[in-house]
Amino acid sequence: MMSKKITTVPVLIVGGGLAGLSAALFLSRHSVPYVLIERHQKTNIHPRARGLNFRTMELYRELGLAKAIEEIGTQLAKGKGWYTAHTLREAEFDPEKMDIPKILPESVKSYFATLKEISPASSVRATQNLVEPILLEAARERGGDLRFHTELTAFEQNEDHVRATVLNRTTGVEETIVADYMIAADGAKSPVRQMLNIKMTEMNSHGHIINIYFEADLEHFVKGREFSACNITRTGAAGVLLAINNRDRWCYHVSYDFEGGETAAHFSEERCREIIQKAIDLPDLQVKILSVLPWEAAEKVAEQFQQDRVFLIGDAVHLMPPTGGYGANTGVQDAHNLAWKLAAAVHKAASPELLKTYEAERRPVAQMTVSEAGRVADTGVFSAMKKQTEKRISPFDDLIVSVGYHYESKAILKQDAAPSSLDHFELKGRLGTRAPHIWGEYQGRECSTLDLLGLGFVLFVGEKAEGWEDAAKYVSGQFGVKINTYSVGQNGDFIDKDHGWQNAYQAKEKSVVLVRPDGFVCWRCEEHIEQPTLTLEEVFAQLLGKKRA
Structure with missing residues (x-):
């Protein structure tokens, strides 16, 4: 019997989505070799996240990738605003009738002025399925060992290393990877989190939703009046239409009765096509269903972000409604926080105590971010989720969640007593805050x-x-x-x-x-x-x- 091949590496990354690929690039920047495995053959085909905030773009600017990402963002750059209409055909895309931003009008100008002051980068409207290939190509060009269609089947850890068994799903060959540390960036259902028996604390749920990614030529509807999203209210087809390129790629989000026993299996291609045709009010529209994903608009945070030599990032440790667009961005920032600490440990420049500050710093930020995403969801802006409040939101809340928080840990000296909150935005070089831009x-x-x-x-x-x-x-x-x-x-x-x-x-x-x-x-x-x-x-x-x- 042939023995398994054994690979030894400082870091094993499980998951090749936005968070995992970002972790790979950050580790590479700190001269840390890694192996990244991803069970799928390719990067994401579903758009999922549709935007990267300015803090994430600061990090991609650091990697020299900002320009490439900005270029793919031109497809969505024209589309602005959220609207509500009975059907898409009846929609009036008049800026005066925009649902979003449901914010205090007098603070809008101040928000954009502040944004220009605090960052050299700008937010980009780019979908995840277009961003991931850019990250993957960059990681490969920089010497990364990235293995797609390769799945983690088991692992164990001791005081010295993590020993993982991985399966090449193309060849059927198993291999052993021995790593100093492992990063789990394996998504909302995280097999690694489940193997570690780490529980998720559910703070709230805004319902279960089907995300239908489809192709249909609607350019004649929207040319010259491009939009970001439209809440459709028609009975039997109510949902949220999200623009992906404002031409022929779209996502439609429809709520379903999970508690009543309804599942994704009830949404056949035929049913999805009929819902979309009814929502748009074009019964003969040619609709090609590209993928259908069920998801829960839940607010959840893992009870642990680290267990010994295994660290979890992104959706593996925090889930939130898409309102605010914080999910993917928070995962990238998890990876950035962790990468330099792993590098210091791998290069023997720091004790393992430094690694404990990852959870100490990122978990409170995740809790605050998840709560804010839920608060925005409660306004009913995303009609597939239940409206629970009439309160308006301030754009400065977004700045605080994106970059205005501060860390408290042993990796910050002379602690500042004030906790992170949505009460006040300030970047003045305080301890534990992102260094100011000038x-x-x-x-x-x-x-x-x-x-x-x-x-x-x-x-x-x-x-x-x-x-x-x-x-x-x-x-x-x-x-x-x-x-x-x-x-x-x-x-x-x-x-x-x-x-x-x-x-x-x-x-x-x-x-x-x-x-x-x-x-x-x-x-x-x-x-x-x-x-x-x-x-x-x-x-x-x-x-x-x-x-x-």
Whole structure:
């Protein structure tokens, strides 16, 4: 009997969707080899997520992929607004009759002005089935080991490693993969989560829905008046029509009676076609059903995001209604938070204690995000879900959920007592928050402070803060971590012509701000330090949970 092939790798990623592919790219950026397995033959054929928020686009900008993703987003860029109509044929796509945004009108201009101030990136209307191939191609070009049509069948872990059995579904050959760590990005029904017996806490449910992805030429209906979504109210065909390219690709969401025993099996291609024809009010419309997916508009968060050497990200640990578009974005940001910590552990620069901060930081954010998605769902904007409130929402809630939260863990020094909430949006360089964006000049070109982040730690220092560059070089060698130092000011490495440093970071000429590889402020001081090397040694010993080499 032939023995199984054994592959040894630092990280095994289970799942090749948006979160898993993003994790692969982030690990690659930190020089961590990995194997990614995905049970399907190809990336997603169903659109699923339809947008990436500005924070996710900041991360793809960091990877050099923002431009490619923006280009595929042009298909949906014209489509704006949510509407309600009896049928699509009767719809009046008049901006004055738009359902969305159901927000406080006076705050809209302020929202967009704030968005421009806080980020060099913009949100992109791009569907998941178009984004994933871009990520996959980039991961392969950067040397990743990605194996599609390969399924995890079993795994076990001990103090030293995870030992997984995987099956190549094309050849039928099994293989053993021994990894230091495993990332489960295997979706809402996560087999890994179930194998670990990790429970999901259900906070609320907004009903069960069938998502019908179909092809039908409706360009003549919408050309010149493109839209994002339309709630259809016609009896027997009520649902939500989502534009995928505003020409011939669409999704129609219809609620079904799960409690009454109705299932996806009741939605044959013929029935789906009839529902769509009735909703559009064209009985002879040629409709091709591409895929049918049942889903629950639930609010759920896993009780654990980590179990020993296994980490879970994305839908494997949090489920939320699509209202707000937070689900996929939250998964990408999970991966970004985790990747640099795994890299530090794999490269022996940090103790395993650092890895525990992944759950400590991301689980509270997931809980807040899931709650906000549910709150938006309660407004009834997505008619396939039940309306439960007449309250309006503020666009600033979206900013807080996207980037305005803050972390509390051992990887943030000198804790800030205020918890993350939807009460107030502010990015001022506070501990545990994403480092503020300001425009400036570096090496003769315009760039954002965020463009300097991502590879190692970054130390921003005021022009009169002395001794920190030498201290960073010494501590970098002692701890085996990369620390890039930039003086900021009128004559600094990063030329700050408009005094954005003082305003955005609430900084002084002697201020020092330490930013983690994931772009979050983890330590700062405002006054002169007599022994910066000793101070920085103490900071990194606490951050990484280990003494110097």
